Amino acid sequence: MNHFKRHLTALAVSAALMPTAAVHAGEVEVLHWWTAGGEARAAAALKQMMEEQGHTWKDFAVAGGGGEAAMTVLKTRAVSGNPPAAAQIKGLDIREWAKLGFLTSLDSVAEAENWDQLIPPRISDVMKYEGEYVAVPVNVHRVNWLWVNPDVMENVGVEVPTTLDEFFEVADKLKAEGYIPLAHGGQPWQDATVFDAVALAELGPDDYRKAFVDHDMDVINSEKMEEVFAQFAKVMSYVDDDAAGRDWNTATGMVIRGEAAMQIMGDWAKGEFTAADLTPGEDYLCAPAPGTTGQFTFNVDSFAMFSLTEEDDIKAQKDLARTILEPEFQTLFNQNKGSIPVRTDMDMSDFDTCAQASMETFKSSADDGGLVPSFSHGLATTSYIQGQIFDVVTNFVNSNNPDPVKTTDQLAAAIKSAM
């Protein structure tokens, strides 16, 4: 009896210890807005890898509006003193969060894993605050892509345009044959994405940087900028009338189904083509946005890591950071999401031709200065200035008689007021 009792106690004790002793498991709560097809699969891959390491993944998806809702939630969570372990925060906002003291240093992981060697400096700069890593880059998106349905082009007998003038020519022919030349969704960030590409084509990388990174008024309030708006208006005139409010992936669907011929969108659009079982180079084409060959507008998704208190959760958080940059995850994730790995030492042979081309341009543009941060995706400027530019651009697109000269003045005024 006594023996049995002791045995029972031992059992109970070991059972009580089980959860902590057996696996050193923590919980990572991850706030993200990857809910569209390819993105959701990519996030699911990360979840699975974390679970394989014995951690619990608490999914905290807030869909909609390119992360606007998610940012609201994140701010209220932070204010309530209860932030998630990791949150999808981008570009210059990372610095803002770090400045307020919410983020934790990842230098222990970074040193052990040699991040400084793996990540190109232009990107690791964005991830650091006062020299310490506070966020992990997940991938590199190229924003200045043109997605093309080759069947439509063939039917009309036109080639993929490489300059804006060619684009207008091709688009006229497409329009004459009853196709929608440019698939587009009329949401402010999508308007800005197209504007981003046109601005790069017209201004070139140096002036682009001066305008959108340094906010040099000589470039912003110039005839060149007026020309950008004029060309932009012309590009947007090839969009169908019903674009207002359309989601980007719905627009991609129009290209897939051959209703529209082209779309200017970042390489996350590839996820939609992949989900429809299409092969790049055959069923669809990816080309640099007209006039931006050899140039690369980058957009980096990243997870910022918040300060936590529980030992196990911190362990899980560090594991998350490490896992994100491991080649296995980088391959799996980026193949699903359409982007390229953030590590430049990766073997790209498993990737499709678009991703390979993207990686090549990424490396070459880093050397020749054609690599610019995308303002439309928060890599170039604070969210306030970005928002001000969005307002001007989207108002221009939706105006009944767009006036490039007046709009250029408005742009200058808007940026000035936000600086």
Next chain:
Amino acid sequence: MEHTQRRPAGVARASSGLMDGLQRWLPKLVVAPTFLLVGIGIYGYMLWTGVLSFTNSSFLPSYEFVGLEQYAKLMESERWLVASWNLAIFGGLFIGICLLIGVVLAIFLDQRIRQEGAIRTIYLYPMALSMIVTGTVWRWILNPSLGLEKLMHDWGWTSFSFDWLVDSDFAIYTIVMAAVWQASGFVMALFLAGLRGVDSSIMRAARVDGASLPMIYWKIILPSLRPVFFSSVMVLAHIAIKSFDLVMAMTSGGPGYSTDLPAVFMYAHTFTRGQMGLGSASAMLMLGAILALLVPYLYSELREKRHD
């Protein structure tokens, strides 16, 4: 409790006095939690927002005061002007049309209609839906390439065109349409309830005097329903101010920012753009406007009632 002590009395009186004092304090005790919750949750937070509107809070609250700078910025912002103007258009049309439809349907339904219960439920049910659902459905119906326009084209009326949703000059009216669809049935219910409460002898007497039915409604019955107008306006104004969800689901403020409302503006600047000071200033102006419009109305209505 103080009252019991002040009262010079015997033991028996004291105990009943204790009860009495308790009775006196009970009502206040009962409303105290609400007062506390609302005091902090509404007025405390409003004050806090007011303080922030004078600071240069950007990403999260900070307390560096900059005077009226945020308000000046707001006045220069074209987007803010669009948003304010939109609220005036939206609020005015929404409340006006809902009242009109509500009154007409209620009067019609009060004419001893067969299947009144069923019809009433049909008018009322949109109120049960969330604005997100309403917005999603109406966005679909009004989308030119999916909804009504396509339907008419399929039916052979190819010249039919209804593209307000994607036209920046008209999109705000589509929001009005969806909102009216959702709330007018409720207004109808309020008025129907009011009409049922009207003494039928008034109607009979007026008829004997030879007044026509429309005249009776216009001259006698509707004026007597003033409290119903009051309740309706209260509910409708409440919905109009909170139409944030509807706008977000239908247009997200687009095309461009043509359907922006102050609440959307405030939300975007406070949470997405890291301009908490500016967002707070817009919130204060919004509250100020509500206060300026509502308080005189509330005051006159409530005073009136006390004199009755």
Next chain:
Amino acid sequence: MTDVVRTGFRPSRIAIYGVLLLACLVYLIPLIIMLITSFKTPMDIRTGNLLALPTDWTVMGWTKAWSTACTGVQCEGVKGYFWNSFKMTVPAVLISTLLGAFNGYVLSKWKFKGSDLMFGMLLFGCFVPFQVVLLPMAATLGKLGLANTTTGLVLVHVIYGVAFTTLFFRNYYVAIPDALVKAARLDGAGFFTIFFRILLPLSTPIFMVSLIWQFTQIWNDFLFGVVFASGDSQPITVALNNLVNTSTGVKEYNVDMAAAMIAALPTLVVYIVAGKYFIRGLTAGSVKG
């Protein structure tokens, strides 16, 4: 009755019926579109028109929305969130209604100095846009240790619902003669005795109004749900938003519509089943102010 028969054939009667039926159609069409779309196949939706009946009726949209549709990384449909919503809505509705009843009772029958002012302040509280209170509320909940708990969410809903319930009950009780209360007080009845013995038995209609109103408001809330609920206790409106925004290439409108219907079902049932009490309650009280 002769009156009805006589008027039954007048052209004006026909016009009235015409208007009423037309209005029925307008109110019903969105619901009909939602319903028939939810039973269509995606193929059918693309080729057919908005009002056409499904060529193949299928409940695929419904089963998918309920149990397998993706809302973010999880692909378990909305069923879990459906119960979350109940867990949050039921206590919030009951507490805010009870508080409202007592407040209404005090503010109409036990007026004290400043009670009218308090009522006015509560009324104004109905009009504060909720976006304004998100951040300070989050900070407060964090200090109370209630951040991201269902309790915290219930508390938030009670705070911003109690203004309306108080308004309902106060206006209802104002219409009940003071003499009734005074007589009871002379008989020695206390505060609670009067409430439970005299007012409560008369209160069924206004309780219905308050319960229905609060249930609809809280069930349908998105903003507080998305901000104050943690990942696994999110209400269904948040799941619906995630689901509608989780799409792969071709939007599955049938699943979206089915999910929207599921999200709307409880409030619809409440309105259809209890709608007549709602109108009765409005007749009995709140409209007379």
